[in-house]
Amino acid sequence: MKQLHLSDKHLYFNRELSWLDFNGRVFEEAADPQAPPLERLKFLAITGSNLDEFFMVRVGGLKLLIQSNSQSTDITGATPAKQLMAINERAHAFCTRQYQCLLESIEPALAAAGLRRLRPQDLPESDRSHLQGLFERDILPLLSPIAIANGAAFPPLRNLSMNVAVRLAPHPEIPRSMRYAVVPMPQMLSRVIFLPELRPDELRYVLWEDVVKLFAEQLFPGANIAECVAFRITRNGDLTVEDDAAEELLDDMKRVLKARRTSDCIRLEIEDCASKKLLRALQQELTLDDDSCFLLPGPPGIAAFMALTDLSGFEELCRKPWKPRQAAGADLRKGIFKAISRKDILLVHPYESFEPVQRLVEEAAADPDVLAIKITLYRTSKNSPILAALCQAAQNGKNVTALVELKARFDEERNIIGARELQDAGVQVLHGIRGFKTHSKICLIVRRDSDGIRRYMHFSTGNYNEITARIYSDVSYFTCAPEYGQDASAFFNAITGYSTLRQFHKLDMAPVGIRTRLLDMINGEISRHQAGQKSLIMIKVNSLSDKDMIDALYRAAKAGVRVMLNVRGICCLRPGVPGLSDNISVVSIVDRFLEHARILYFHRGGKPQVFISSADWMTRNLDRRVELLVPIADDDARKRLISMLEIYCSTQQHKGRVLNADGSWKCHVSNPTAKTPSTQDAFCAEAQEDEQLLEQNRRTVFEPVVPPPRKKRKKG
Template sequence: MNLDHHAHFINREVSWLLFNERVAFEAARGDNPLFERLRFLAICASNLDEFFMVRVAGLKDQLKLGVGRPDNKTGMTAAQQLTEVANRAHAHVNHLYRLWNKTLLPALRKEGIDFTHPSQLTQAQRAHLEEYYHHHVFPVLTPLAVDASHPFPLLANRSLNIAVLLEPIAVRLPHESPLFAVVQVPSVLPRYLELPTGGRKRVFMLLEAVIEMFIDTLFPGHTVLEHACFRITRNADITVDEESAEDLLEEIEREVKKRNRGAAVRLEVQSSMSSELVETLRDWLELEAEDIYAIDGPLDLTFLMRFSAMPEYAHLRFPPISPQVPPDFIGETGLFEAIAKRDILLFHPYESFDPVVHFIHLAANDPQVLAIKQTLYRVSGNSPIVLALARAAENGKQVTVLVELKARFDEENNIVWAKKLEEAGCHVIYGLVGLKTHSKIALVVRREGERIVRYVHLSTGNYNDNTARLYTDLGMFTAREEFGEDASLFFNHLTGFADPPAWRRIATAPHGLKDAFLKLIHREIDHARAGRPARIITKMNALTDKDLILALFEASRAGVEIDLLVRGICCLRPGIPGVSDHIRVSSIVGRFLEHSRIYYFLNGGEEEYYLASADWMTRNMVSRVEILFPVLQDNLKQRLKHILDVQLRDNVNRWILAANGQYEKVEPKPGEPKVASQMQFYLEACGAADETAKALAESMIPRTPPRLLP
């Protein structure tokens, strides 16, 4: 049977849009707190921006270059994918704005919060806005005329603008067209402002609406015929010729500056904008009709992320959680001493990220520590880990830091940190040519008496203290000698010219990781064919690699039972008779972003568990430096088994992918207890005996079944 058939796969771009629809579901469900629903809506909008800036932009580039190569799984050409994406994206955007207009705005009004329009203003509010406009907004605005001597301006990516049609107050000749101008809504001012009400009700107005109220002040001597907001999304992917770049940091700095000037890939316009004005913008931006999104509501809903964080509305958000002390550190007096006793697993955000930060801080100040080596992919804006690394170098320790400058949309932040680390005396490297270093590893080399001990931290997530409170990730501390040797060899491989070494415990990409996974899958196939129980469970963010998918199809045909927990993109179509009928695909979307990667193989009863920085995506296997590492300690294996088991029983936030390519929401059966895996893990971290924590965790579990908007 030919397993490599187009019908056996789901297109990557379509699968991503299905994922964003699952995020939108969290904004729609009435049992989520109102401001959390606003946050999910903002996440959807932000996700769509990145999707267009990278994925749609890439397809458009293929089309422009005349690349006829179809998608290697579904056989769809770039043109076919763009059409399919446009159809689905338009429906998705319409759904998001129906949700905003029909559900979330009325819900805000019930809480005494409203977004108003000029026609609804009181005289006092209008006077307040007029004063605010003239003192705070007008001085910042710069109207841009567009005519023969003023070409259409190169408006920044994702900036909010107002298109204006004008005519002189003096007589205009019949054959003359209206004048055209653009006013950029300044991003340096707050997107929304509160109006005086004289009561308990709170009223807000968006900045662009304020500008439109007084837009005639920008064009004295002219009559404003029409004004409407628009927003351009541009190709924001950067291309760097690493082979010929003399200074990679400087080259990436130059490319990042070009990001705002990429080709337009999407135009969002107010639905009230006239067709003539839409066509004018479309013509100038060289876009197709399918690239125009008419919006019935405020453009750029990402402002809701900040709005939903207003401190006075804590009662409309999830109750805060307090990350707990990891159990293996309870009662310990020294971090190094605790790690020397046994391997320690950390489960974020339920367990605190502080031990990881403390690990680097302690090493920076410990006179017995000789060297620190660490990879940094995405770090926070005021990273305590980076500050500790800088201090370690100032204290005379050998500090080597690989800062990945090509981490998409974090390039500028990482460039800043790279320079600060270099100034402090750290040896900073920018990775290997042509590859992104996506591995998460830290090594501390410490003298203890007459011997050298290497302490290692490995993780599925970034060294980012902010996202460690929002993403679910797993990390492991170990002082095992074989892990220490592998860690030293790994950094030597990154900083020198050595070929990839023979690892004792880990496997790495781009040399060997895919082969390692394929061997593990084929070993389960061998067990199944020999009549032994065979089982694979994986948890990852995305599954796109064709070779691994085909291996899973083969395993299914051999009778291997397979459960795939895939949060986002999944190109494998499960449930196809004779192909993937032993494969089940689930996706969990909830309060925290599922980010950990766990790989389990039954292995004839000798169970093996692995954690990794890598998903099963082709880019992770061939164009990134990744690490897969085994979990060897029995109690930690049992913890991972429990995590997978609970997530596969989740009936609050889990979706199941059907053979038709659609996701179906899992709901508790009559009489079945609710299992909300994320909140159960938090409850367990707090301790089952802690009744206060138990009550708090239970309050976060939705109690009424959600329903989708029509």
């Protein structure tokens, strides 16, 4: 057998292509003909949104490297130029699949069910008349056509905004002249325009750009229009803060947000009916090569169809919504602090309600015995009740500290606004350690209890966001254990002040401790296996791309340790390589909820250690972010997470795809079309059973038992 060395580039997958594979797994949900059509449309829109961000960040970053003539290589030895070439090939093929699915499968299914998109050529005269009135009254006053070419500067079109490109016929006096214009879509207009109802069981709509194309002559009176084509541009979003040069992080983030509005264009999406003349004119103005132009057989911007997925009256075309359940282990009737002081609480969202997390902050804000609240905020909702509670706490005289991460990509503007609101309310707002993004999820409450000062903690794998908590699968852990409290205080002192980071009792923190702890745990399993003890590693993360961590898992598997992985997205590890990784299995789950929890299990010779973490196994998380690794001390919570990992890492599950050595992902269930419950459906059923059991226990303890009515005895 050939001797394998970890320097061999063929032992790893490219990060960018692995991400595109992940988006392909999301697309499989859209392509599933057994799924409800609006559910399919939702997943298709997600693939579009995912691809938008991928181009803004990953492709944008590669293009910057290419412009700087960088010859750096990735884990597989590929240069930026080689990676970009492979990405473009995959992305063009993927777009073809997207539009084939939309136009040939999803839209016909929706039309058959009464939700129909009309093209301009399909509009009856009555609808044309209605749209003309609408256009003249509500749309035309908002439009501002902009001439391009002939020396005029190209307009600063918004990133991902919809536009119509217009080619005007040559001027009569200048036969060969080419005249072009762009009509940008105003931000306040909806892309979807609904038509008058003709039948009670049908809802018809047109797209904004089609209406503009219908009546474009009103925008250019006296000119002959040769063609109108919808298009969209993507700008480079990989603009980062220069931490060493910036005197004020807040001012620097505002500069980055402003720069993104006019950054280089890196992708053009345009209808494939565009003439070569119009296409070349746009390419020249945007400085784009052919590979960066995507000719589409349908409307650009597939992500916009998400607006249709929650229409009232079409619930039968969607999957039945899930209502998070009350957890059996979180009885909050006597207050959240009483509940935590009785026992550590583990919650798994969205199967179980996010309400206890929200209540922790809200009760702390109102409780006169609470002295201080400290929290890290990465992504919050628009009208966040947690931010409102923090403001109220500060106004109530409590010492409130919030670390607001301004560099949460594409949420920077919202976080800047939130930080200002908190400051105005009297909250001490900080922005973390310069040079490091704070990605940890922790809330610390300092309270005066009857027996003295006590610290209550909440640790999580997800954000303090009640909206995403309904669609992301995450883990929450509440405790008031003293050692965790000491570590939590030390953590906040380290990231908000100048204290030296001392050794934690329970927690580990990146960038100084998590990598070392994980490598020690993996090496410990190797040593125990070599000593004849049972060994096992089970890991659930969103991404696995760090070479040192992959190599450690390779060494463990080669030594005989069973390694079971659940990786939602990027996975650069190649399983199934004989003599190296044939002890490793990799499963990915794509289903109704976004798998977001990071859970880690090490057997340790029968004394299992289980962790939750905010960190993925990526170099950026382990070396350039402030993250937390939290051990689970409670026996019941630990057993529950191990049980969940056994299901997550099983290669025989509905909605689970298994990674093969050749890079393909396959569903290994014998009959994938069978009506077997998925892992997430099973967790939903379990949460429902727990809630029913909780209600039964409550009635048994707190409600009098009413005996059934006795039957009247017959007189004898």
